[in-house]
Amino acid sequence: xxxxxxxxxxxxxxxxxxxxxxKTDAKKGATKKMEExxxxxxxxxxxxxxxxxxxxxxxxxxxxKSYCSKKxxxxxxxxxxxxxxxxxxxxxxxxxxxxxxxxxxISPVWLQVKRRGKERFQFTGLxxxxxxxxxxxxxxxxxxxxxxxxxxxxxxxxxxxxxFGSEDEIEELSKNMVLLAKNENFDGFVVEVWSQLGNQxxxxxxxxxxxxxxxxxxxxxxxxxxxxxxxAAGTNQPGMFTKREFDQLAxxxxxxxxMTYDYSAPHRPGPNSPLPWVRACVEVLDxxxxxxxxxxxxxxxxxxxxxxxxxSGDPILGSRYIETLKEHKxxxxxxxxxxxxxxxxxxxxxxxxxxFYPTLKSIQLRLELAKELGTGISIWELGQGLDYFYDxx
Numbered sequence: 393x394x395x396x397x398x399x400x401x402x403x404x405x406x407x408x409x410x411x412x413x414x415k416t417d418a419k420k421g422a423t424k425k426m427e428e429x430x431x432x433x434x435x436x437x438x439x440x441x442x443x444x445x446x447x448x449x450x451x452x453x454x455x456x457k458s459y460c461s462k463k464x465x466x467x468x469x470x471x472x473x474x475x476x477x478x479x480x481x482x483x484x485x486x487x488x489x490x491x492x493x494x495x496x497x498i499s500p501v502w503l504q505v506k507r508r509g510k511e512r513f514q515f516t517g518l519x520x521x522x523x524x525x526x527x528x529x530x531x532x533x534x535x536x537x538x539x540x541x542x543x544x545x546x547x548x549x550x551x552x553x554x555x556f557g558s559e560d561e562i563e564e565l566s567k568n569m570v571l572l573a574k575n576e577n578f579d580g581f582v583v584e585v586w587s588q589l590g591n592q593x594x595x596x597x598x599x600x601x602x603x604x605x606x607x608x609x610x611x612x613x614x615x616x617x618x619x620x621x622x623x624a625a626g627t628n629q630p631g632m633f634t635k636r637e638f639d640q641l642a643x644x645x646x647x648x649x650x651m652t653y654d655y656s657a658p659h660r661p662g663p664n665s666p667l668p669w670v671r672a673c674v675e676v677l678d679x680x681x682x683x684x685x686x687x688x689x690x691x692x693x694x695x696x697x698x699x700x701x702x703x704s705g706d707p708i709l710g711s712r713y714i715e716t717l718k719e720h721k722x723x724x725x726x727x728x729x730x731x732x733x734x735x736x737x738x739x740x741x742x743x744x745x746x747x748f749y750p751t752l753k754s755i756q757l758r759l760e761l762a763k764e765l766g767t768g769i770s771i772w773e774l775g776q777g778l779d780y781f782y783d784x785x
Contacts, residue, residue, distance in 0.1 A: 426453045426718045432461035436783040443752045443784075445726040447733070449717040452724075452751075456714060456778040465493040469759055469785050472496045472768030474582075474616070474649060474688050476541065477775065479520045481709070484775030487782065489525070492532030494785040497539055497616070497647070499582045501773075504545035507555070511564040515572055516545070526577065537579035539614050542569075544585045552589060556596035565600075566607035573613050580614025582649060586633055587620050598640050605644040616647045616688075622676040623669060625655045635677055642683040649770045650674070653692035656748070658705030661698035664748050665691070667731035667757060674765050684766035691758055691769055693777030695749025709776045713749045724751075731757045750777070755784055 426449075437443055442455055474497040477484035488498050503517040526538050555561040573580060583604070589597060605615040619633040638648070652670045656662040670689065678684055695713060698705045708716070716722075722735035734748045762769050771777075 429458040433458045436460040459780045460783050474770040476773040481775035487774040488529050491782045497537050499539050499541050502540045503542040507551045513568050539580045539582050541582040562603050566604050570611045582616040584618040602644045614646045617645045618649045622673045638677045647686050649688045650690050652690040663730040663732045687767040688770035689762045689767045691771045697747045700744040710778045
């Protein structure tokens, strides 16, 4: 593990030390407007020869909207596929309807649960819940499950302690979540809470989650738990959720949404999700492959735009990525070790930048890894990627 982290660290800083701006960068804006295909294709991206280590910016610009309309209902990945959708990125709602058959789980990021006092819980975010859209998605795919994400919003340490110390509180919370799902026609929930307490109160949190899972399962509802990476990014140290916690919860939950992205940061710029690290995060959790089908290996469909000085780093979504390719026409570089593409460009007054954003090749390799490891996948998030990405699923 130490060698893994050391070599990944070298890969992260390589572009800072050795990278040079391509000559085309100086000529930005000098060429004609880049073309984009508006029509869908009869062939998928593999048959069109687009899944390559050396893509050209002009080809990504040309092809990114052109998915295969003939095979958009076919699945190429047999494991569970969870897709997240955010209300602030409406394109994800369309993706879920167009490619519904490629997903087994859809998680709109809608809900929060707040504690308002003893045995009193309030659910917020229901104004975002769209019953018409849910009906349309289910019409597209009969087997899909809609499992909104729910956050424990505004909970203090004292709130958690109060609930942990009272079976009545746990029972009330569980009952209210079941009623919410039934009233709103949800198929269960994706619960994101683990990171809020750091490494504290793990035994109590596991007890709460197990009880919640039992209540949901009794009502034939799904329970998916979001978990942080098992290997802390940039280190060889265990993450906040280890094999010990995994083993205690594996039989209770339906799936674990594993956050194998956000590896780098502005002060430590580099790849979003190095392939050796992704593999390690799965193998550390479940070395004996007992529960692999329950692990949903996380794929990022967003990227990051970093300043070379390490002073800033901002998420970059598909639309902005295409705009940056059009403006700067960069050379796209493949890093074999981390299995990601990146490119460099220079802002007028902002200095050198590097963009790490997923490509067909990087996604394909992560899908192949998931198949090899026997896991499913979870995608954050559907509206942030490029439309032709979904040919791969």
